[in-house]
């Protein structure tokens with residue numbers, strides 16, 4: 001399932017990143033790589049942006065970018 | 074025997090917020106030099122000091138998550154590391170988040186330079202139960218690793234010793250170990266290169282990696298050589314193996330995978346985590362500040378406070394500065410007498426520079442606020458909270474602060490846009506800041522609204538002016554986004570750093586550096602431009618006329634007649650100055666908007682400063698210069714001379730066209746060149762003209 005469908009507090013493993021090179025590099029440098037364990041910290045009011053946590057890094061991203069990340073629970 | 078002291082040139086590299094600045098600030102007796110990286114507005118700091126017979130020269134490179142081209146900061150860092158001369162890299166690492174930090178370290182290792190790693194934030198790591206075996210880590214990475222805490226000032230000397238030791242190492246071995254599969258391919262290539270006795274500045278292993286990474290320069294170098302025919306199949310075969318093993322043909326993917334694997338492996342072997350600690354302080358604060366419902370109100374309240382401070386408290390020293398320069402101008406005039414020199418110095422240079430210094434309190438307070446937001450880690454949360462709304466218009470969550478500052482004064486607003494790391498986001502924000510009506514435009518609005526509307530309507534109209542300005546601004550952003558700044562949306566992927574108490578020294582450091590930069594750069598440009606405008610409004614000289622009037626003035630005793638005559642002279646002089654000539658010449662351009670030449674000139678002098686518009690109108694409508702927006706005389710005159718449609722159209726024009734000279738200069742610097750000022754001029758003037766035209770015609774039909 002896609003990362004933006006994950007519920008707050010649920011843990012999941014990143015299975016695939018379908019982003020272009022630039023965005024993928026960005027994700028990678030934050031530690032968001034295939035196999036990383038990820039969880040959702042929260043959403044903004046309209047669910048347009050979300051905060052996720054990998055390892056010890058908290059990252060904010062848009063729902064449109066979260067769509068590009070496949071995770072398995 | 075006298076030897077020159079050797080200089081060790083060090084590139085300081087680390088991810089954002091790892092404590093690089095704090096670390097070099099904690100070195101004693103260091104001299105700091107602040108400048109810019111060539112061509113960009115990224116601050117460059119060089120720290121020099123000497124220890125144990127060596128001169129150290131440390132260049133603080135902007136924080137980068139990895140060596141990519143995503144932000145200006147990262148581009149600057151990458152370019153510096155690739156192209157500049159330096160002896161070694163000091164890589165600062167946040168011990169509490171070591172795995173992610175080591176990702177950058179592996180990229181640095183691949184550069185095959187001498188490296189020392191400072192494991193900073195040791196104090197926090199201890200508290201969080203993170204225990205790093207730095208000796209073992211150093212062995213794995215093949216570099217010296219030293220534990221430091223910039224805040225508690227521990228380990229600083231050890232870092233310096235490690236630097237000296239590493240600097241004196243003769244050979245520079247390549248230590249980075251990738252996965253087995255990968256190493257195997259590398260070994261193949263290396264042994265081939267060895268057989269062929271290839272000589273190279275970097276180690277053969279690094280060269281092999283560059284070949285595998287499809288590094289352009291390396292390819293160019295080998296392409297011309299006869300050996301290429303033999304080398305190519307070997308490299309190709311390596312690719313085939315790697316593609317097969319990793320099940321992808323994307324080399325970047327493969328390398329990123331390798332880097333993460335190295336980082337992860339090193340952490341597994343050398344870092345011991347105590348059992349998971351309870352909810353951290355950051356999480357607790359975030360529960361409140363990032364709350365779905367109350368997060369935004371809290372933020373708005375804090376913002377409100379900041380702007381109150383900026384413009385209320387800021388206005389106190391502004392009054393002093395204003396008074397100071399006014400008396401300086403008077404003093405100069407009375408000292409030098411009524412000469413041309415006195416005029417160019419006082420009315421041109423001093424007045425111009427005064428206008429720049431005037432904004433200093435605003436800038437300092439606003440930047441203090443922004444520095445606090447940034448160093449505490451709250452800024453990223455703000456962007457998070459607001460991005461949903463701003464993204465609709467093609468803007469970024471962080472655009473909020475520059476845009477709102479724009480209501481006070483465009484000068485600090487343009488500077489505040491620096492918090493936007495992405496070029497396109499920043500430019501777009503810069504372009505629409507002017508739509509937020511700044512404080513200096515208020516007198517013009519008050520004058521025209523007072524003259525053209527009833528007192529009951531005035532308040533609402535004023536409010537309407539500000540709101541519609543902002544709305545036009547975000548719509549303009551949307552239009553620009555679709556037309557000029559088109560292309561894929563820049564990703565909004567941002568770290569939410571840990572909350573930290575800011576250190577006073579660091580904040581002072583940033584704010585004072587910014588203030589100095591403003592004074593120095595804006596000061597020089599504006600000095601020049603003020604003198605130019607002074608010249609345009611005072612030349613060519615009307616000596617005959619002046620004498621004629623002088624005679625007339627001397628002949629009368631009547632106060633009123635003298636006043637009238639002085640004003641007539643001022644009017645005559647202005648009308649026949651270069652500025653006046655331009656005003657007359659541009660009359661046809663403004664005619665469709667319903668303006669006469671006076672209004673045209675007023676708008677043009679408004680390019681210098683919006684405050685001048687009212688004063689100019691005072692002169693042109695025959696009242697002398699001593700008039701402000703509340704003088705009933707001027708209001709009467711405006712009412713008598715300007716029709717309602719023309720007045721409305723004038724207000725619309727003022728709302729939109731180019732901000733004052735000081736702001737334009739700052740805009741130019743922040744945007745990165747005259748070119749952009751040209752675009753801004755065309756863009757705002759065209760928008761202002763069209764909307765004023767519409768307003769004029771609609772108002773004419775309605776009235």
Ligand SMILES: Nc1nc2c(ncn2[C@@H]2O[C@H](COP(=O)(O)OP(=O)(O)O)[C@@H](O)[C@H]2O)c(=O)[nH]1
Nearest residue numbers: 089090091092093094095194222223224573576
């Ligand atoms: N506890 C602790 N805080 C630190 C240490 N070094 C830096 N900081 C804090 O971390 C924050 C970021 O530091 P800064 O030097 O601005 O990071 P830079 O972005 O890498 O230059 C500041 O609030 C520092 O006070 C350290 O060793 N221990």
